[in-house]
Amino acid sequence: MSTEFEGFLFEDPEGYEPTSAYTLGGLCPIRLGCDLGSPPRYRIIAKLGFGAYSTVWLAHDRVDKRNVALKIVEARTSSSNELSMLQRLRAPDTEAPHVIQLLDAFEHTSPNGLHQVFVTEPVHPVDLFRCQAFRPVITREALRQTIAALAFIHSHGIAHGDVRPDNFGMAIHEIERLSVIKICGLTYTPTLMAILHSSSEYQQSFPPYLCSKIDLSRLLFSNARPFTQRPLSMRILDLGNAYIVGECPPPRVNTPITYASPEVAFAQKALNHLDAPWDCRSDIWSLAVSMYALACSHPIFECGERVLHEMTHYCGEVPDAWREYLHSKPFQDDIVPGPEHADRLWKEREEVISRCDVENPAELVRLLRRMMQLNPANRPTAAELLRDPYFDGLHEHDLVQDHGLLT
Numbered sequence: 001m002s003t004e005f006e007g008f009l010f011e012d013p014e015g016y017e018p019t020s021a022y023t024l025g026g027l028c029p030i031r032l033g034c035d036l037g038s039p040p041r042y043r044i045i046a047k048l049g050f051g052a053y054s055t056v057w058l059a060h061d062r063v064d065k066r067n068v069a070l071k072i073v074e075a076r077t078s079s080s081n082e083l084s085m086l087q088r089l090r091a092p093d094t095e096a097p098h099v100i101q102l103l104d105a106f107e108h109t110s111p112n113g114l115h116q117v118f119v120t121e122p123v124h125p126v127d128l129f130r131c132q133a134f135r136p137v138i139t140r141e142a143l144r145q146t147i148a149a150l151a152f153i154h155s156h157g158i159a160h161g162d163v164r165p166d167n168f169g170m171a172i173h174e175i176e177r178l179s180v181i182k183i184c185g186l187t188y189t190p191t192l193m194a195i196l197h198s199s200s201e202y203q204q205s206f207p208p209y210l211c212s213k214i215d216l217s218r219l220l221f222s223n224a225r226p227f228t229q230r231p232l233s234m235r236i237l238d239l240g241n242a243y244i245v246g247e248c249p250p251p252r253v254n255t256p257i258t259y260a261s262p263e264v265a266f267a268q269k270a271l272n273h274l275d276a277p278w279d280c281r282s283d284i285w286s287l288a289v290s291m292y293a294l295a296c297s298h299p300i301f302e303c304g305e306r307v308l309h310e311m312t313h314y315c316g317e318v319p320d321a322w323r324e325y326l327h328s329k330p331f332q333d334d335i336v337p338g339p340e341h342a343d344r345l346w347k348e349r350e351e352v353i354s355r356c357d358v359e360n361p362a363e364l365v366r367l368l369r370r371m372m373q374l375n376p377a378n379r380p381t382a383a384e385l386l387r388d389p390y391f392d393g394l395h396e397h398d399l400v401q402d403h404g405l406l407t
């Protein structure tokens, strides 16, 4: 049962945003089929997802006659930072910058307050842990594009601050032009979970139902060329935690600790300092860990409790400042971190990568080790990484993709 907002009559179902988030200052109650924008322009067709601060919907834009994604942010969260980042990262149509592109932004008033709405291109999430028929094949090119995304962001003086596999997607231009009838016909009817509150006083704060997410892979499976036969266009999403380095202090990192950089993870775990300083070099570590997870559908670090120990195992060294903390939390395995043990661990990882059919596993391991340096100063920049030999023979510049619409 919801805890914050007592009085809901049904249990919170798994896989949906919590009902308690629909409250004054909270999420915007949305019904399928409703129109947003002033004058009304975007018709809500399906739910794409939800995060800690927002719900994301597939909508039909009546003006540009295309389908778009609407991220509707909870009322209490100031999203002016995310908006200004997305505006700074807008690229001309002739470039494919691998960063989610803002198409429009507006405000929407609901009984829960004033919500910022971002209109962007819809993307297909890179779903790591569900083996779907339409899971993109991760190739050298896909990995190169994740680095190109960060290089683009960093070249604008911006650090991302939440680099993890969930925040990568693939642009699927086919979806933009599909008719609503086709979309509804090709996906399952969404599951709608009823919400009922014991008091009618709060009724207007929440929608009549929670809506399940659309399965874009099902839609694409019957309508688009498989990922292996189409031009690839990765996108990095969620600029909510980004900041301009040097202009203001960095926001608090909310990334799961298994994707956070050593400087952030050590400050949070060992020093209990949640506002640890971080910058573009912290993104590079998180990107390496994400690249491994994208390539293997499995995270490299699984246990938040042991993450600092495992970082020293994979890097083959223990920073002096970490020793006291690590000794205070011994694990039973008696591993002595050092270069030999690190080589052994990476050899095992190389075998896992080989089994996942990613090209040139040994070179990929070399690249990841180059990025995963405990000392942030030793990590290469994203621009330098793009010139790594692992990417030899791939495009030097990101050209406009062939959108090849199959409507």
Ligand SMILES: Nc1ncnc2c1ncn2[C@@H]1O[C@H](COP(=O)(O)OP(=O)(O)OP(=O)(O)O)[C@@H](O)[C@H]1O
Pocket (backbone or CB within 6 Å): 048, 049, 050, 051, 052, 053, 054, 055, 056, 069, 071, 100, 120, 121, 122, 123, 124, 125, 166, 237, 238, 240
């Ligand atoms: N353009 C898009 N196209 C398709 N799905 C999207 C798009 N943007 C976001 N999503 C989906 O919605 C989810 C939530 O989006 P996002 O991460 O931006 O929200 P958030 O509220 O800032 O969440 P958090 O910070 O908790 O990740 C994503 O994980 C993704 O699955």
